[in-house]
Amino acid sequence: xxxxxxxxxxxxxxxxxxxxxxxxxxxxxxxxxxxxxxxxxxxxxxxxxxxxxxxxxxxxxxxxxxxxxxxxxxxxxxxxxxxxxxxxxxxxxxxxxxxxxxxxxxxxxxxxxxxxxxxxxxxxxxxxxxxxxxxxxxxxxxxxxxxxxxxxxxxxxxxxxxxxxxxxxxxxxxxxxxxxxxxxxxxxxxxxxxxxxxxxxxxxxxxxxxxxxxxxxxxxxxxxxxxxxxxxxxxxxxxxxxxxxxxxxxxxxxxxxxxxxxxxxxxxxxxxxxxxxxxxxxxxxxxxxxxxxxxxxxxxxxxxxxxxxxxxxxxxxxxxxxxxxxxxxxxxxxxxxxxxxxxxxxxxxxxxxxxxxxxxxxxxxxxxxxxxxxxxxxxxxxxxxxxxxxxxxxxxxxxxxxxxxxxxxxxxxxxxxxxxxxxxxxxxxxxxxxxxxxxxxxxxxxxxxxxxxxxxxxxxxxxxxxxxxxxxxxxxxxxxxxxxxxxxxxxxxxxxxxxxxxxxxxxxxxxxxxxxxxxxxxxxxxxxxxxxxxxxxxxxxxxxxxxxxxxxxxxxxxxxxxxxxxxxxxxxxxxxxxxxxxxxxxxxxxxxxxxxxxxxxxxxxxxxxxxxxxxxxxxxxxxxxxxxxxxxx
Amino acid sequence: xxxxxxxxxxxxxxxxxxxxxxxxxxxxxxxxxxxxxxxxxxxxxxxxxxxxxxxxxxxxxxxxxxxxxxxxxxxxxxxxxxxxxxxxxxxxxxxxxxxxxxxxxxxxxxxxxxxxxxxxxxxxxxxxxxxxxxxxxxxxxxxxxxxxxxxxxxxxxxxxxxxxxxxxxxxxxxxxxxxxxxxxxxxxxxxxxxxxxxxxxxxxxxxxxxxxxxxxxxxxxxxxxxxxxxxxxxxxxxxxxxxxxxxxxxxxxxxxxxxxxxxxxxxxxxxxxxxxxxxxxxxxxxxxxxxxxxxxxxxx
Numbered sequence: 063x064x065x066x067x068x069x070x071x072x073x074x075x076x077x078x079x080x081x082x083x084x085x086x087x088x089x090x091x092x093x094x095x096x097x098x099x100x101x102x103x104x105x106x107x108x109x110x111x112x113x114x115x116x117x118x119x120x121x122x123x124x125x126x127x128x129x130x131x132x133x134x135x136x137x138x139x140x141x142x143x144x145x146x147x148x149x150x151x152x153x154x155x156x157x158x159x160x161x162x163x164x165x166x167x168x169x170x171x172x173x174x175x176x177x178x179x180x181x182x183x184x185x186x187x188x189x190x191x192x193x194x195x196x197x198x199x200x201x202x203x204x205x206x207x208x209x210x211x212x213x214x215x216x217x218x219x220x221x222x223x224x225x226x227x228x229x230x231x232x233x234x235x236x237x238x239x240x241x242x243x244x245x246x247x248x249x250x251x252x253x254x255x256x257x258x259x260x261x262x263x264x265x266x267x268x269x270x271x272x273x274x275x276x277x278x279x280x281x282x283x284x285x286x287x288x289x290x291x292x293x294x295x296x297x298x299x300x301x302x303x304x305x306x307x308x309x310x311x312x313x314x315x316x317x318x319x320x321x322x323x324x325x326x327x328x329x330x331x332x333x334x335x336x337x338x339x340x341x342x343x344x345x346x347x348x349x350x351x352x353x354x355x356x357x358x359x360x361x362x363x364x365x366x367x368x369x370x371x372x373x374x375x376x377x378x379x380x381x382x383x384x385x386x387x388x389x390x391x392x393x394x395x396x397x398x399x400x401x402x403x404x405x406x407x408x409x410x411x412x413x414x415x416x417x418x419x420x421x422x423x424x425x426x427x428x429x430x431x432x433x434x435x436x437x438x439x440x441x442x443x444x445x446x447x448x449x450x451x452x453x454x455x456x457x458x459x460x461x462x463x464x465x466x467x468x469x470x471x472x473x474x475x476x477x478x479x480x481x482x483x484x485x486x487x488x489x490x491x492x493x494x495x496x497x498x499x500x501x502x503x504x505x506x507x508x509x510x511x512x513x514x515x516x517x518x519x520x521x522x523x524x525x526x527x528x529x530x531x532x533x534x535x536x537x538x539x540x541x542x543x544x545x546x547x548x549x550x551x552x553x554x555x556x557x558x559x560x561x562x563x564x565x566x567x568x569x570x571x572x573x574x575x576x577x578x579x580x581x582x583x584x585x586x587x588x589x590x591x592x593x594x595x596x597x598x599x600x601x602x603x604x605x606x607x608x609x610x611x612x613x614x615x616x617x618x619x620x621x622x623x624x625x626x627x628x629x630x631x632x633x634x635x636x637x638x639x640x641x642x643x644x645x646x647x648x649x650x651x652x653x654x655x656x657x658x659x660x661x662x663x664x665x666x667x668x669x670x671x672x673x674x675x676x677x678x679x680x681x682x683x684x685x686x687x688x689x690x691x692x693x694x695x
Numbered sequence: 696x697x698x699x700x701x702x703x704x705x706x707x708x709x710x711x712x713x714x715x716x717x718x719x720x721x722x723x724x725x726x727x728x729x730x731x732x733x734x735x736x737x738x739x740x741x742x743x744x745x746x747x748x749x750x751x752x753x754x755x756x757x758x759x760x761x762x763x764x765x766x767x768x769x770x771x772x773x774x775x776x777x778x779x780x781x782x783x784x785x786x787x788x789x790x791x792x793x794x795x796x797x798x799x800x801x802x803x804x805x806x807x808x809x810x811x812x813x814x815x816x817x818x819x820x821x822x823x824x825x826x827x828x829x830x831x832x833x834x835x836x837x838x839x840x841x842x843x844x845x846x847x848x849x850x851x852x853x854x855x856x857x858x859x860x861x862x863x864x865x866x867x868x869x870x871x872x873x874x875x876x877x878x879x880x881x882x883x884x885x886x887x888x889x890x891x892x893x894x895x896x897x898x899x900x901x902x903x904x905x906x907x908x909x910x911x912x913x914x915x916x917x918x919x920x921x922x923x924x925x926x927x928x929x930x931x932x933x934x935x936x937x938x939x940x941x942x943x944x945x946x947x948x949x950x951x952x953x954x955x956x957x958x959x960x961x962x963x964x965x966x967x968x969x970x971x972x973x974x975x976x977x978x979x980x981x982x983x984x985x986x987x988x989x990x991x992x993x994x995x
Contacts, residue, residue: 072959079889080700153856155837156830158883165701167881179858186860306714311747319744321711321862350742360699362710362743375718399858413863416718472861481844481867483857 082160085288088169088184090212091194092204096225100194100263101157101170102135107270107285110159135263154184163289178446179399182211182486186472189293190219192284197230197260201243207432209244213251214395214448214488216468219291220248222258223284228265232275250435257291259284298359300384301325301333302462302470304415305377309364317348317364318373320416323469324462325381327365328356332382335373336460341382342367376417378460378470386460386470389492392453396423398443400477400484405442405574406451409608410484414473417459420611421475424452442571443485452493464488478604511591517548517691519588521613522681525600525660526623527652528638529630531669531677532597535623538678540595546682548691551587552595553580568649574605581609588613593690601657616688621681622663627652629670702890706739709878711862712841713743713825716876717750719866720823724781726812727753727772729765730942731898732827732879734772735887738896739878740825741776752779754815754824758807759784760795760944762920768899783815795946796925803944813849816873823866823874831883841880847871888965892958901939902961904953908932915949940965 089097123134155170169184185191191212195205212220222244230236241258248256259268260276261284267273270285282290302324309317327333331344347354348364357363365379373379380386398404404423412421426449428437443449453473464471475485512518522539524532533554540550559566562579566572577600584594600606610618630652631639642650649655660666665684667677686693699707717723725740727733740749753776755769773780785793788806795803816824830837840856842864857865866874879887891898909916910930919932924946926932937950938961955964 072963076889076892076959076962079885080702080893082701083698084701084704153838153853156881157837158831158881160883160885183858183860187862306711307718307744309744309747315746317746319714321707348746350745360704360707362707362714364745411867413865416715418867469861472863474858474860474863474865476865476867481865481869481872483859483865486858486860 078162082163082165084165084167085190085291085293086167086169086188087190087192087288088171088181088188088212088217089192089194090171090181090184090208091223091225092196092199092202095194095196096263097170097194099135100192100223100225100261100269101168103263103266103269104166104168104285105157105159106135107266108159108161154180161285161289166288178207178211179397181208182215182397182399185212185215185217186486188215188217190221190288190291191217192221192223194223194225194263195240195244197224197227197233197236197240200240201247203433205244206247206435209248209251209253210430210432210435211397211448213248213253214397216464218253219255219293220253220257221284221287222256223261223263224258225261225263227260228262228267228275232260234276234278237276237279257281257287259287299324299467300381301327301331301379302381302386302460302467303327303363303365303379304417304460305373305375305379306416307375308373315366316370317346317366318379319362319364320379321362322357322359323415324359324467326356326358327363333367333379334382334385335371336378336380336386337388337458338372338377339388340369340371342369342371344368376415376459378415380460386462387492388458388460390455390458391493392455392461393427393450393490393493394453394473394487395448395450395490396426396443396453396475396485396487398445398447398449398485400482401445402477402484403442403444403570404447404475404485405571407574407578407608408602408604409478409611411476411478412453412455412473412487413476414459414461415470418476419459420456422454423475424454426451450490453487453489461489461492463491465490478607508589508591515549515591517546517593518617518689519591520593520617520619520685520690521584521588521609522593522595522619522621522685523584523600523606523609524595524597524621524623525606525663527625527627527630527657528599528650529633529635530623530625531674532599532623534674535667535677535681536595536597538674539681542678542682543593543685543691546691546693548593549591550593550595552597553583554597558583558598568655570602570649570655573602577602577605577609581605581612584609585612588617593685599651599657601651601655603658603661606660619665619684620660620663621665621667622660623667623669623677625669702886702893705882705886706742706890708862708881709736709739710743712864712876712878712880713740713749715864716823716825716842716866716874716878717744719864720874722819722821723751723823723825724754724816724819724821725749725751725778725825726827727755727769727780728827728943729755729761729769729772729899730827731887731891731902732829732882734896734898735882735890736825736827736878737772737776737778738894748777751825752781754781754783754819754821756808756811756815757782757784758803758811758944759789760803760807760946762899762901762918762942762945762948764899764901765942768897772897781815781819783811783818785811785814794923795944800947803947807944816849821873822868823876825876825878827879828877829879829882829884829887839877839880841877842866843875843877844868845873845875849873885962885965888958888962892962899942901942903958904936904938904956904960906934907937907950909935909937909950916952917948918945918950920945 091097157168159166171181171184224237224240237260260279261268267275268283272283303320303322305318305320307319309319327344329344334341344365345368346366347357406425407422410421411418426440429440429447429449431438462470471489473487474483477484524536526532536552540552543550563576566576587594641647642653651657685691785807793803793806828836840859908919910932938953939950955961
């Protein structure tokens with residue numbers, strides 16, 4: 063039976079439209095493999111291009127085109143001005159078309175190496191990947207990289223589109239050789255479903271109809287395959303619904319709004335809320351269109367429960383008999399997406415489900431060479447790097463492994479200062495030790511020591527450029543505090559760099575680790591009841607914030623020893639600036655490594671206006687004022 | 696239990712986006728332009744927060760040159776939804792009497808809409824604004840994120856967009872910066888019409904064909920909606936059976952001759968039509984990447 067047509071029987075046609083399924087796919091390949099041309103052609107073949115779009119394309123083809131008088135379909139997609147000038151696609155573009163059987167959303171993803179993060183972005187929402195290969199070139203480094211990413215993100219269906227077959231005389235041998243090579247590679251990645259199609263995107267061969275040029279090919283054409291491929295059911299399994307928004311219109315109604323990310327739910331179902339572990343029963347599945355008898359994965363609903371339990375945004379409502387896991391340490395695969403490399407130990411934010419929380423990443427256990435799939439040692443993750451590391455969160459969260467539920471096992475990494483999305487990750491499993499480390503409860507605690515000492519413990523964190531006078535001031539402060547009877551300890555370059563951190567250099571990653579160690583030592587000393595002074599350049603805001611986060615509120619005093627670069631360079635007591643200027647010292651703060659000025663230090667010391675003694679006295683006065691020490695002992 | 700249909704999936708995704716955006720912002724607002732996409736977006740918002748009322752006001756950045764029928768629907772929808780309606784008119788534009796006839800469409804749009812929008816956002820301190828743009832509308836829209844970051848100067852940097860993966864939207868920003876959120880990103884024009892039909896959503900009657908007074912200028916039919924329209928020498932409005940595929944400022948919106956006076960007839964006409972909806976919108980017809988340029992400057 064023919065499909066209903068919109069002009070004959072509109073209502074039947076509309077009904078048929080409603081029942082259509084949706085396929086989301088990505089196209090990937092190297093620069094010049096013809097991705098944009100392929101999508102442009104698909105739009106054209108499915109009659110999704112309209113007259114004015116075609117007219118604009120004809121105009122553009124004459125102005126910018128590379129196909130002589132013919133239409134240059136690549137120009138349809140390369141939407142951003144910069145892309146047209148450079149002739150490359152630099153961002154993910156989403157395109158929409160429909161045939162009689164299906165609706166499609168295509169992510170056109172760039173092949174250019176530096177933009178791999180965009181490809182992961184496009185792949186994260188795709189059901190299928192079309193990987194383009196130029197028949198003249200065969201499998202390239204980029205083909206391997208893209209296929210690895212496709213498998214990493216969990217896409218199970220791959221179409222190998224062997225393009226530009228016209229340029230190798232429609233050679234069956236060329237096609238089969240590439241297919242053979244690719245299948246061997248795909249098998250190593252665990253990609254099971256590979257469909258190979260010989261194509262000429264430019265001329266439309268095997269795109270929407272069988273080509274006369276490839277009589278030896280008996281498989282489906284590309285559109286036919288996209289219409290028919292069975293992508294299977296979406297995440298079934300047990301109920302998972304992260305609470306996005308607590309719905310409280312009045313005192314009589316309390317509902318939990320969210321999207322079901324796995325399983326089904328109906329009134330009467332027993333549920334467990336994570337991380338609290340509290341249990342209840344679903345009473346209603348509320349929507350604007352009336353209560354539902356049941357709802358399943360993909361639906362956005364509002365649940366009400368039989369019991370008044372405390373639930374807030376980010377909590378996950380789970381099937382009571384099969385709840386998600388709960389942990390704060392994981393092994394994860396991380397894809398790095400920022401120019402600034404990942405720094406192990408640096409505090410980042412992680413968003414997972416509807417929760418955003420503090421997190422840090424460990425040094426990679428290995429990074430993956432996407433060309434050879436080899437595991438290589440590395441200290442950090444660079445832009446476009448993919449590695450396996452441990453993820454530590456500030457508190458335990460509900461999760462499922464990515465392989466079981468994409469939405470419950472994926473996260474993004476956000477920089478605390480720029481708010482940029484700097485990485486994306488997939489959870490493998492929780493680390494056992496996260497469940498087994500417990501603080502030893504001790505009877506003589508910080509309060510007891512504080513009482514005996516007669517003053518409160520704290521950290522005085524002096525930060526500033528090399529030569530600004532941090533150590534000089536810190537020494538005077540310690541002397542004055544000592545005179546007041548306070549128990550103190552000064553951590554500085556000499557006693558830390560020669561011992562605790564003697565294995566570390568001055569790269570950004572090593573600086574972060576150095577500060578982490580100092581922060582940990584300071585934390586223990588504060589627990590011991592001491593006033594700890596530190597005098598380190600500590601140029602990065604995020605590391606100072608890390609150190610601040612290690613002690614309780616009110617125990618951390620960030621003291622900015624403010625001396626302009628011009629003046630410290632003039633003073634240059636150790637001759638270091640001259641060396642750095644001559645290029646003999648690398649990564650020198652202020653010269654070729656940045657100093658991030660404190661935004662809201664507890665104390666600000668301006669050394670151009672105060673002598674070291676005056677600065678120290680001001681610091682001690684501030685401690686007296688805040689009740690840390692008493693003025694006379 | 697059958698799988699979700701295409702429209703149900705789109706609806707569930709949009710609701711997800713609306714809730715996430717509200718939960719992650721302090722002062723959200725919904726840009727309400729009274730067009731069909733705005734109508735669908737408002738309808739989705741009422742669904743997303745039900746039984747609560749959507750927890751944000753509507754903002755109409757007015758140019759004083761919209762069709763009269765648009766102002767009528769705007770006020771009606773504000774009443775029916777119970778949402779607060781904020782109307783902003785750029786006082787500078789009002790003072791100078793900026794209009795499309797004397798000042799041209801580019802200046803008119805920039806001053807009333809782009810500058811007006813920035814003023815309104817700054818004045819109320821909104822940190823997140825919903826817009827009804829769809830990726831299928833235009834080439835530079837196709838690359839826009841669902842959660843799209845704007846600098847404190849409301850600028851969009853297309854080369855420095857945040858990667859957007861799975862359904863994890865990054866809505867974080869510093870003080871003064873803002874996020875624009877497009878819940879209809881993945882809808883097509885056809886999806887919008889099918890949904891309006893299925894859900895019986897009120898729309899401006901101008902989308903449906905009727906006899907209306909128009910003049911023809913440079914090949915485009917422009918409706919004479921009020922007495923401010925300066926007729927040229929010898930120009931006389933004629934009654935034609937027309938409708939509009941998009942709505943904006945009436946002097947800048949082209950009508951098409953049509954007999955489609957019901958929603959199914961519109962859909963049918965759209966399916967056989969061979970031009971895209973933005974063709975009737977005069978501001979898009981400058982060369983190349985004009986929308987990208989406007990967006991970079993802060994246009995919605």
